[in-house]
Amino acid sequence: MTEKQFRLYDSLSRKVKPLITAEPGHLRFYTCGPTVYSYAHIGNFRSFLSADLVVRTALAIGWKVTWVSNITDVGHLTDDDIADATGEDKMEKALRSKEGEQFHNVWELAEYYEAAYREDWKLLNLVEPDVRPKATQHVREQILAAEELIEKGFAYETPTGVYFSVDKFPGYGKLSGNTQESLRKGVRDVVLDENKKDQSDFAIWKKDDKHLMQWFSPYGWGFPGWHIECSVMARAYLGDTIDLHSGGEDNKFPHHECEIAQSESLTGKPFCEHWSHTAFLQVNGQKMSKSLGNFYYVRGLMAKGADPLAIRFALISGVYRKNLNFTDQGLEDAKTNIDRFRRADIAVAEALESGSNGADTVGAELEDLYGQALDAMLSDLNTPIAISKALEGAKIITRETLSLESAKSGERFLNLVNDLLGIVRHPEDMVMVEESKTSTADEARILERIEARKAAKVAKDWGLADSIRQELLNESIVLTDNSDGSVSWSST
């Protein structure tokens, strides 16, 4: 087997280049996870989905993947806290909000939203990471890192905390382009902290004995800075130098810039060889923002009847490096496509049961299409191309009357496509065990009506047949006459 190259845009060198792993065939990958102070919205999931697709693509070419995706369960601050820590803590703020009333404390709140996040993760059919470390489980290492950075002269203590001295790290700004010079040029209201040596210095530890989550450190009571958590966790699970690090485009600066500065100062080695950032999702042409109140959540969309796989499909239907516009129409389009895969899946299952003898008429073509889909993914995750190839394959499967041999090829194709893109079916069939809103009594009545309509059809009483169909339609029950004369129904 020839070695496949996985080409991926690298935000650091600003070009598409092969993803190189330190250990051949083993990708060590870190993804910045959410702060669990609220439900993760579909914008969050868009960036997690990019990471998921990287993992799936790597697995598809036979790589081993060690994937770490953290959970930020320390609140940090909502506002600029440079001066005096008046910025509110996100978790504390959430606790005081209306939704927060149900929780006794921040820990409970974090636990609740973490569980919700994991549920949504599964619903959208993302691959499970190997490790999901939590910031609060690694506070000790974060304190040790702070001490070591002070010892090595990269950080210093002030009355308000421990700060990283940006001037000590010449490469600061290489990822985001926000070098010291360009930062100084930008005129912006910045709260001044006269204790800091440079206004660009960032917090590794915040002193605060009023904080709802606090730990004791050599600097007294307080809590760790946001950036140090990822530096520490990446190192703990993946080593000093990792192959790939991903996150949303907003993470690039300051978060990832600061991670690089801290980690490389700590180890003296390159922190990460390849950086990947996902562009923001827009909703109905607008930015998702609190002020516009247009946040979409997985559970909210599902409550309105959305199929989670369709949500997934809609979120990966554009290339990850460009803004994608999420609309209701887009979700409907996605649903139509997901149904195509489902039908192909069913056609294959049926043909595997009762397929006729005969040659495999689709195998070669399907194999070719899968190859093209995989190539598209290997080419900087070109999901639109990959999806179009997958759809072509599904079309071929549904079009033909499948022989047993063809069905086997179809099954192989759909399995491969599902492994690569996750849009054919859920692994555990957890999908909608259709909480049948219809009771068995209802069901008996519906079946009785269907029989009545059949009788009317035999009698060629089309008026009666149609009125029965309409009657059921009024109850949101759709009848479908199949080509073999049977009738199926579904409630919408």
Place this chain on the structure above:
RNA sequence: GGUGCCGUGCCCAAGUGGCCUAAGGGGUCGGUCUGCAAAACCGUUAUUCGGCGGUUCGAAUCCGCCCGGCACCUCCA
């Protein structure tokens, strides 16, 4: 004010110097099938890529200006 990204048919969205007289999906319209529907299948739908100039034998793709949208600029994926 600084930095970066983007603008493709009715909608979503690939393509980033010649294989583009521009993928794929949705929708539309026409057809096959079916009592009629639905589904499925076949065909149709951009001489054109925000505007204006320029470079080139050749541009949606490169350059300039303009218009429009987005992101980051110290803790929002």
